[in-house]
Amino acid sequence: MIEETLIPKIGVVTDIRKDTPDVKTFRVVGTDGKKLFKHMPGQCAMVSIPGVGECMFSITSSPTNEEYMEFSIKKCGCVTEVIHALEVGQQITVRGPYGKNFPVEEDFKGKDLLFIAGGIGLAPLRSVINYVRHYRSNYGKVVIVYGARSKDDLVDIDEIQNEWVNEPNTDVYLTIDRPQEGWDGHVGFVPSYVKELGLDPNMTAVLCGPPIMIKFTLQGLLELGFDKSRIFTTLELRMKCGVGKCGRCNVGDKFVCKDGPVFRMTELDELPDEY
């Protein structure tokens, strides 16, 4: 049978977790109860509610999870609003995986890794972080810096506080934008926190978050002496097909769906500034 890239598979929502006031994580399996397809960290999938629309989301769960996939989705548009109203047992459609993954095998192996995320930007990074945890001995030191508007906006805080902080050779730094009752951790924006932490510039950095956070964090990393070729991030543009044909996510001679969403900073430098 010919692989039909635009015809989706049916997925069943088996669990819904409310992470923050506007982020929910959806666990999805196929109608046979098995995982829909294999993927690599950083890859995306098209999720759709027939009659409402189809959108691209990063696959939040690690590829090493062989039972199901998870999508952490922020409510911010007409499709995500309907997705947030879903109930367990509801069927949706899913197709993918799309895009280039983080080079966890080809490049990250043996390296010290710095993960920097802001808000819902943790979604794609959670996939890489958990992949690295699974094959922990293949990687060096891991540093995670994660920030959100408030403590209530930190996605997946249970996994972070109960599992990630206890990993060997792993440092986790959390921060929120403004002081808040019940929060005794760091307060401040991610970019300035990153500079304060005085991180080792020989680490491979992976950034994901709102464009403004990426911009200032990148500046900070460069000031600390990080090399642009050792910094990775992801782009997000509107997509319809996921396979470089519909034309929407075109930036320069690249399509974000096919050539991205993961880009090395040196690759981004060569692209016109239109993303």
Add this chain to the structure above:
Amino acid sequence: MLKISKSNLNALYAKINETMGLFIPIKKAGEVNYAVWGEGKEVSLETLKTVKSPKNMFFPQTENMMKFKTEGKNIEIIDVRDEKRPFVLFGVKACDYKAIEVLDKVFLADPVDTYYKARRDATTIVTLACSKPEESCFCKVFDIDATGAYGDVTVWMDEENLYWQANTEKGEALTATVRELFAEGGEAEVAAQQSATKAIIDQLPFSNLDLSKFKPENLNELFDAAEWEEMSEACLGCGTCTFVCPTCQCFDIRDFKTHEGVIRYRCWDSCMYSDFTLMAHGNSRTTQMQRFRQRFMHKIVYYPSQNDGLYSCVGCGRCVNKCPQNLNIVKVIKKLGGKAND
């Protein structure tokens, strides 16, 4: 080479139609476009440019892709495609044929677009050599020979006859089904017409545009050119250029609720529209200048960069004729292409 008297063309159409569908330029309500042939239809092979290019034979302006039936929490996906009847696309000009090759590189690239491929596989293309190119034509700029043999079969026409030459196996197969209507001959007439047409093409005002500046290594310099502001100032964002363009392939996928379930369809879209790149969290191209720039940069810089230097413009000149503001790719090439275009 084979020939048939023009007075006998209806017999040729009818013969083709016995075994395959026939799409051919047909005049309807004052416009000529590719449509299904039938007795009594007004075929117009003399029309140089159909309003719409033949791209919609493979990439229709709208097409239903699938249907969803929902019951309670369950969804069923129904494939709504039917088997494609083989058909002949007759009368395609060299520029429009080369445009199909541009589309092939998008839709047939891995992963293959099976909707497009099914139509492409079902088609035998008969190209028609140009004999009366006009001043908005500039296919020569893209090394396209308007009199050349492209497609599965090529035909040439003069006042008396239509001359027929099969170029591929598919073309030979089609020829076998209509061979009885033809006589041998025509080489001299075709050669004479080809040189006469080429002489006209050499004189056309846009035949000598210089594209040497439009190279991947100049991508950022061209992108940052100050001239985009001025060039795009009058653009209305109507998208006419993208709809008449034989190589524009951007599309949208949308859902439509019906009484029998949800239909998911694909339709042409345009990078000239403000919501083309609009997302919940923002828009990467907020001004018409950016959208205008995107269209032309894609045609003459981005696409060639991805496809071994092949330009995604074939010089058909439809945008030159149809833009309500008289903006077009020729002006862009002249403005940004350096001194050779003055």
